[in-house]
Amino acid sequence: MTRADILQRLIAARPARQDSLLPILHAIQDELGWVPPEATPAIARALNLSRAEVHGVVCFYHHFRTAPPGRHVLQLCCAEACQARGSAALAAHARAVLGIDFDETSADGAVSLAPVYCLGNCACGPSLRVGDTVLGRVDAARLDALLLTLREDLQ
Secondary structure: OOHHHHHHHHHHOOOOOHHHHHHHHHHHHHHHOOOOOOHHHHHHHHHOOOHHHHHHHHHHOOOOOOOOOOOEEEEEEOOHHHHHOOHHHHHHHHHHHHOOOOOEEOOOOOEEEEEEOOOOOHHHOOOEEEOOEEEOOOOHHHHHHHHHHHHHOOO
16 A cells, blocks of 8 residues: 555545544554655645645644654653753753754664653653653663663664
């Protein structure tokens, strides 16, 4: 099945109403891992929206990716509670070790680094999520061990 076929199936699965925009975008990202550029005109046509309206929603919400992610997406909490517990230093360490900034993917394609603004694990910050797993009280050493495990998973 081509990507165009997948997009068409996901768009057609929802009512052709403007309030279907977010559910369609979530379905696309859930299946493909990102929202490819060709999704914008297809969604706009189906929901009778302008391309600018669809693009604006994709760009507004940090959750939506407009480029393919790495094999693993490491979401680092940058909200106030985690900041108070050292997430800024942890973010700096992650960026240095991976050689990337937020919303980028490591050169080996193993890890994408994404900021999030609350994982609901405030008492155990700094927190991060990889896949469906939330980890708390993460320091540089624990992050290094996690990254080693994620990269070994690729081999």
